Amino acid sequence: MEQTHHRRRKALNACMQGFTCLCAFLVVAPLCLVFYHVLKSGIGSLNWAFFTQLPKPVGEMGGGMANAIVGTFELLGLAALLGVPVGVLGGIFLSEYGSVRLNWAIRLGADVLNGVPSIIWGMVVYALVVVPLKRFSALAGGIVLGTIMIPLIMRTTEEVLRLVPNGYREAALALGIPQWRTVLQIVVRTALKGIVTGVLLALARVAGETAPLLFTAFGNRYWNHHLSDPIAALPLQIFNYAISPYEDWHRQAWAGALVLLFFVAAVNVGVRVLTRDKFAQSR
């Protein structure tokens, strides 16, 4: 009797282990499928023209996404100008200064902001920037991406700074170094790798954002020359082409997706490789 029960327990054990293994591969499968299809459908359309030419008028074959690629980088630059200083300095405050209560409230606020859908950010910046200026603009696009980055970078910076052992701070202060110098030159410098990692990951994350750009940057079939003009961006272009009825545009959407995916994947993997912890836990 006990033998059969024991055998049943063994069987259940093996079953559950197999089931969880299956689930793990099911979770990984969509990624592989997406990568495969983006590679398959996009690689054929990647040519010199794609990277250097502007989109052709509707109906004409060919053209490229040069303006969208440049536009994305331009927007990322603007976003970084806003998001990095505010985020990093805010993170420094959370880790080095403040009171328990205030910091708890700020942290809660940052977490709330991190949970706000990005399209809502787009609506708010539309109301605050696009409407007064009466036009869609690169500035608005940069601002919305930057504000999305602020709470992200704030939390990652704080977490990385907290890992710096208190002993470093105490040693510096005991030597008579003023606190602001201690924080900047010792604590931040020690945690610099982690802070940069957080910034890069935040940039990769907003590089793929489409929804907030729909009504801020709006998109542009030509080069952007002024901050107050609409600007093309890679995810926007991909979206517009994908929902269009033209085969050629679909093809280009795949190519654009390949470029964007490559960029995002490269940053994520690169960051992982750079911060590989040799003494990581085995669990």
Added chain:
Amino acid sequence: MLMTADQEQGRLPGPGITPKPAAPREKAATDPGTSLPAVSTRDLSIFFDDHQVLKRVSLDVPARSVTAIIGPSGCGKSTFLRAINRMHDLVPSARIEGQIRLFGEDIHGAHVEPVQVRRRVGMVFQKSNPFPTMSIADNVTVGLRLNGLRKRSLLAQRMEQALVMAALFEEVKDRLNAPAVSLSGGQQQRLCIARALAVQPEVLLMDEPASALDPLATAKIEDLILELKKDYTIVIVTHNMQQAARISEDTAFFYLGELIEFGSTSKLFTSPSKKQTEDYVTGRFG
């Protein structure tokens, strides 16, 4: 369940070791004779990657008595203890050489599974670890339910028995459904002992069970052990030499992974044969 002649002689009756769920009182009648050591190791060596933690330890733990294992930190006491219930199977870098026998049966035999060994050898840890999401009652019966015991009346009976044996029943009988974490540290440890006793193991391993407890709670645990040794074989690792002297019949002294000396407690503490043992018990190092 009656034992077959094969089981009585300690031979494997079939694939794997069959657990023997006899009630404590019946044990004396069905034990294959107190001359057979409960746990017996021959040239036991344990490696973690390339680091050798135990060096050819050969030891016979007598049945139905308390055996203490003492020695300074890092001497391999806990490693030795955990080998007896195959806890090292959970560590990928661990490698075991030599033999360990439980009442004559090789616990690393071809058809023997760790689950079966651990069913017969219970363990109490240094830090009490009751399952926090379960009540006191559920904590005690979890081992029984795992083994398929479903009948409520029987579960309740065995639970009460276990709690009585662990000297905890009187204190918790009115709140058996309270969460286990509502007990004090000492009570939680006795709960863990009850949990281990409920499945009626043949050997009970205790890894410094009272080290995290205050003297009052420690005294209760020690009294408990003195009661338990009438029916169970207990192997206890302890940092506290006085504790070893108080409760054990035999003591093993380990140092740097080697078994230096093993013998009756009174002899080991009053006239040890090895100099290292004497140095340790007189406090010259440790």
Added chain:
Amino acid sequence: MNAVTEPLRPATASPVAAGAVADRLFKGVTLLMALSVFVLIVLIGYELAHQSTLALRKFGWHFLTSSDWDPVSEQFGALPFIFGTLVSSGIALCIAVPLSIATAVFLTEIAPYWLRQILTIFIELLAAVPSVILGLWGVFVMVPWLREHLFPWLRGTLGFLPLFTGPIYGVSMLAGGIIIAIMVLPIITSVSREILRSVPNLQREAAYALGATKWEVTRIAVLSYAKRGLFGAIILGLGRALGETMAVTMVIGNRPQIVASLFAPGYTLASVIANEFTEATSDVYLNSLFEIGLVLLGVTVLVNALAQLLLKAFAGLSNQTQR
């Protein structure tokens, strides 16, 4: 030689006062930056409310219960979108939660070390895939496959349920649910994994010592211990699902209707904003879209707050049992 010791002169001659000013300045700057969080929260709430005043005044509570979405007659009701968001997120959770938690168990309890590393990288990469790319794959690869294979099969085997009746277009509520599931798999898996990792090893050992099999150890010592935290992870996934915009918009069909069939196209709160915002012709129209944004904001903030509460409660239990 000389017994008299001179007072030590500081290497830098900077007076203490100037240092204090610099300190205060720096602290003030960082404080200001940190407070931006509150400024942003207030801005979001205020702007959304302010920009939807017309609609709020015109429709009142009726906005949440009416199914009319008619720009021509300027009648707007959010019910179909609320329905769409809830149903698509619900489907997504039904698919993603079992898969994610099972995967988290696999990663923390079962998989060998080298496999853990590889799988973790894959899952983090999946988390990094932009929504629009998943939507692209969804509309050109997944939807045709659903239309030609999975949906007809579902209709064949489970067609007696009203869920699986009606014409099959491919773009549908179910497609939306599936794509959202793919998007939330990584976050539920990684948060669950962190939670399972933080279950003290001593708990596992207690179960092993009783002679439990690996699955029994997971069930008794790990999963029950982690219940509250896992629930928090699920709610966190829900919060993410509710706000998902681009991928859903591309595969859900974008038709505001409330029907039982999962094969029918649907429409979510986020999708209607994405599709119609730049086309909103009248003030009331735009205001209504803002009000939809307000509803979406309210729901996601509440759900995320609940998730954080659960996660913190779990952290509390963890601390309690590690006295």
